[in-house]
Amino acid sequence: MTANRPPLHVLRFPALILLFGLLFLSRLFASGQDHTVLVQAKDSVFEQSAKPEGHAEKPFNAGEMIMEHVVDNHEWHVAEIGSLHLTIPLPIILLYDGKLYTFCSSRFHNEAHSYQGFKLEEKGPHKGKIVREGENSAAGGPAVYDFSITKIVLAILISTFLLILIFVSVAGAYRRNKDKAPSGIQSMVEPLIIFIRDDIAKSSIGEKKYEKFMPFLLTVFFFIFFNNLFGLIPFFPGGANVTGNIAVTLVMALFTFVITTVNGNKHYWVDIINTPGVPWWLKLPIPLMPIVEIIGIITKPFVLMIRLFANITAGHIIVLGFVSLIFIFGAISAALGIGVSVVSVAFMIFMNLLELLVAFIQAYVFTLLSALYFGLATIEPEHH
Amino acid sequence: MELITPGLGLVFWMTLAFLFLVFVLGKFAWKPILQMLKERETSIHDALNAANQAREEMKQLKFSNEQLLQEAKNERDAMLNEARKVRDRLLEEARIKASEEASRIVESAKASINNEKMAAMTELKNQIAENSLTIAKFILKRELSDPQKQEEYVQELLKEVKFN
Numbered sequence: 001m002t003a004n005r006p007p008l009h010v011l012r013f014p015a016l017i018l019l020f021g022l023l024f025l026s027r028l029f030a031s032g033q034d035h036t037v038l039v040q041a042k043d044s045v046f047e048q049s050a051k052p053e054g055h056a057e058k059p060f061n062a063g064e065m066i067m068e069h070v071v072d073n074h075e076w077h078v079a080e081i082g083s084l085h086l087t088i089p090l091p092i093i094l095l096y097d098g099k100l101y102t103f104c105s106s107r108f109h110n111e112a113h114s115y116q117g118f119k120l121e122e123k124g125p126h127k128g129k130i131v132r133e134g135e136n137s138a139a140g141g142p143a144v145y146d147f148s149i150t151k152i153v154l155a156i157l158i159s160t161f162l163l164i165l166i167f168v169s170v171a172g173a174y175r176r177n178k179d180k181a182p183s184g185i186q187s188m189v190e191p192l193i194i195f196i197r198d199d200i201a202k203s204s205i206g207e208k209k210y211e212k213f214m215p216f217l218l219t220v221f222f223f224i225f226f227n228n229l230f231g232l233i234p235f236f237p238g239g240a241n242v243t244g245n246i247a248v249t250l251v252m253a254l255f256t257f258v259i260t261t262v263n264g265n266k267h268y269w270v271d272i273i274n275t276p277g278v279p280w281w282l283k284l285p286i287p288l289m290p291i292v293e294i295i296g297i298i299t300k301p302f303v304l305m306i307r308l309f310a311n312i313t314a315g316h317i318i319v320l321g322f323v324s325l326i327f328i329f330g331a332i333s334a335a336l337g338i339g340v341s342v343v344s345v346a347f348m349i350f351m352n353l354l355e356l357l358v359a360f361i362q363a364y365v366f367t368l369l370s371a372l373y374f375g376l377a378t379i380e381p382e383h384h
Numbered sequence: 385m386e387l388i389t390p391g392l393g394l395v396f397w398m399t400l401a402f403l404f405l406v407f408v409l410g411k412f413a414w415k416p417i418l419q420m421l422k423e424r425e426t427s428i429h430d431a432l433n434a435a436n437q438a439r440e441e442m443k444q445l446k447f448s449n450e451q452l453l454q455e456a457k458n459e460r461d462a463m464l465n466e467a468r469k470v471r472d473r474l475l476e477e478a479r480i481k482a483s484e485e486a487s488r489i490v491e492s493a494k495a496s497i498n499n500e501k502m503a504a505m506t507e508l509k510n511q512i513a514e515n516s517l518t519i520a521k522f523i524l525k526r527e528l529s530d531p532q533k534q535e536e537y538v539q540e541l542l543k544e545v546k547f548n
Contacts, residue, residue: 147393147397150393150394153397153401160405168408168412175420179423179427214418246387252402
């Protein structure tokens, strides 16, 4: 797993260490039960849902369960009551060899996990990915581009819809209650909006230029905050690890990067090429400082991406870890499981409360740092 | 799907959804909300400013009122002083005038009394002279009827003249 080669910034983020520590732990759990896992390796959640009557007694695998919940999926597993699997099938959209294939993810519920020549990998390095059947993915051939509406895409769409619903109605409330005290949901979001405007945008970017960046900053803050909170709800439509998905944080960090780069003024670029206050021999003949600065441009959004992803995913993994403890000990003896569940639930409640705090802090940090980068890019040189 | 490998489809949908979200919220939520917040803040700011200004004006007004009052008092005092001075001067003048008049009246009274006295005395002299003449006439009338007595009288007169 690439987790063994963590990025340079790992030491700066205790949460990330925690994440990888937990990943390691979860792998230990898995390897502890290796003999059973190997025997049962061909059984998986997907196969289970296809023919649940066959394997009622599958040993619990904490690592697998946690990863199952944290990463994206082609269907939305809502609940499992006895042998009944409540799963929401999601549309599969594939682009292969210039042709578009669309079908329902429930088509994969068969022995071979394949449909129309596409196969949903169940194990190996490409677990959960859709590949062309009969082709060795390493040997080339046209790639399968997967544009499916996955669990996280659906969660993004739901949160987009809800955010628009909430804030357009809040805007309506402002129009209705003109020159009056805010009421209802309006009074709940107003302090946040003012906080972002005054304490993040104005203080980081400056009174003159902050207005241009407000739509992005507000959107990014509420998107992260809302999805962080929504991810803590264990039931549909919550529970999807949206802000703990690297693709989601990547896109937001890219937005920050693009906006910073596009808005960078002359002063910003001059400071990068010819950093002031640095001895000349760091710039000539080997342009050491410019290289460091250019790397800095890339690492800033990279750090944004990793921090949010790691914090939220770590939180989810810890909570799921406590859930897993109950089942691991429950498998040894029922009484032990009940005993551990008391402790686990207490810790889970504590973690969930902590995650509420983290949900806000991470949204705040992402927005603040984006604003700081915008501020750096648009700052006017001081006139002495 | 890998934990730390971003999926292509997810990046695509996220970009689309996020762009849509920024656009829609920017146009229909953030713009009106921020504008309304700004308007409200401006109106509160203006109201506070107006109140401050009013308070300042009140203070100014009070101050100028007091000043006005003080000025009026001063003026009243000055006027009173002036009036008192004028009164004193007038009184003084009047007293001087009165005493002058009085002395003048006394003078003229004295003069007129003198005149009157003189006139009276003159009249009295004339009266006396007239009376004397009348008496003398009567005496002469009676004396001269008797020649002896006439002689006697002439003698007497002559004696008197001699002695004078």
